[in-house]
Amino acid sequence: MHVYLDNAATTPLDPEVLDAMLPYLSQHYGNPSSLHGPGRQVRSAIEVARKTVAQLINAAPSEITFTSGGTEADNYAIFGSVRTLGLRHAITSPLEHHAVLHPLQALAKNGETELSYLRHDAQGRLDLGQLEELLATHPRSLVSLMHGNNELGNLNDISEIGDICARHDAVFHTDTVQTMGHYRHDVQQLKNHFLVGSAHKFHGPKGVGFLYRRGGLEVGPLIHGGAQERNVRSGTENVYGIVGLAKALEIACRDMAAHQYYIQRLKDRLIGRLQAGIADVQFNGLSAAADQSLYTVLSVSLPPSSISEMLLFSLDINKIAASGGSACTSGAQLGSHVLEALGGDANRATVRLSMSKLNTEEEIDYAAAQLVKLYQPALV
Structure with a gap:
């Protein structure tokens, strides 16, 4: 997939x-x-x-x-x-x-x-x-x-x-x-x-x-x-x-109303699966607040791990395209001027998962499962 x-x-x-x-x-x-x-x-x-x-x-x-x-x-x-x-x-x-x-x-x-x-x-x-x-x-x-x-x-x-x-x-x-x-x-x-x-x-x-x-x-x-x-x-x-x-x-x-409803459901589904599967998963800024954030964007802060430096590469190997923040910023580690301004923990990796009307529930479940596998392999 x-x-x-x-x-x-x-x-x-x-x-x-x-x-x-x-x-x-x-x-x-x-x-x-x-x-x-x-x-x-x-x-x-x-x-x-x-x-x-x-x-x-x-x-x-x-x-x-x-x-x-x-x-x-x-x-x-x-x-x-x-x-x-x-x-x-x-x-x-x-x-x-x-x-x-x-x-x-x-x-x-x-x-x-x-x-x-x-x-x-x-x-x-x-x-x-x-x-x-x-x-x-x-x-x-x-x-x-x-x-x-x-x-x-x-x-x-x-x-x-x-x-x-x-x-x-x-x-x-x-x-x-x-x-x-x-x-x-x-x-x-x-x-x-x-x-x-x-x-x-x-x-x-x-x-x-x-x-x-x-x-x-x-x-x-x-x-x-x-x-x-x-x-x-x-x-x-x-x-x-x-x-x-x-x-x-x-x-x-x-088609805006239908897309807003559909994509927000995908985002909520992703948040729930990450919270259930990864201990100490956090979300940067107001990313997880439905009424204060873009329904298309979820900025995920992951606990310190040896996998962090290779996070985006590992996701890519598993056929998941994501980013560490802006498309202008490379790497999953804290290197974004936005995350730095928020005073984020440089030991935590960030991955930005952004969705569209073309994504499916199956894709969301697969992406969440791969992140859980990387960070909590014992739970998979």
Whole structure:
């Protein structure tokens, strides 16, 4: 049995999405900037996709910019806000993805903005009281805080964060890469200025994403050279990727309630089997709390063992694909900036098991059994 439990890193392409993409890989190959018929045909497909994405998050089509993925979208929001709007202070947390932390740190190092980090507790809950205090003394700051943590699964209350930002005229960017396609996002209800999506996190193609930028907020481009994407982002558009993104998000929103229920049941099943089979198994952050974490992600902290350094390799040998945390972090041992920020025990190995609509109960049982076998062989 082959078991894929690294869906937070990337998800398999949905067959419906592939079907939607195929004509733009073979028959419809015009450049969308060309004025002739083949060019106009693919330009129309891009604009239909833009309208679809906009409708699904309750935005205007003009507020959607297609990008190469979540990382570019995050970079655009951060660099554009600081450099175009002249924001001299930024607030984030040490638990953010590197796509957010590294741009902010680069801007701070260059003296373009001052950077403050929010405090958090041992489970990764952010101190929103401190956010209020920081904004009271630094109004009109850039606030960049994610919705769902890619390693822990922790969910931040972006509605409350948006309200705090609005009271202090702050610009609010939220990385929604892990939650787009898994939770509803209504930008008319949220008070964010930017949010992002990456197609391969919700069964779409790799190499394409989008940025929502609230209307009226003008920021400069990150990529120059051709003025495609309405003068916001240059470069010939990834037409088949954009078509696939829109289709994948449409499917995700269409079937969201059923998938949430199904995947949460898989996660609960996995938690129960690990707790029953491994003494002193723990879960990082709020990962095991159903109402405070992504239903797709379980971050498992395993007791000290001689197997720890070879944990991911051992799982791979048993045909289980998992990760130690972010896809950008290798190894099962404590090496993640997120786990380090939580003050985790370096002697305990962490494995992130992330599920999708394509996983089965049989796969969950098999993965749990293999972990139990590695850590409590006498019980198997």
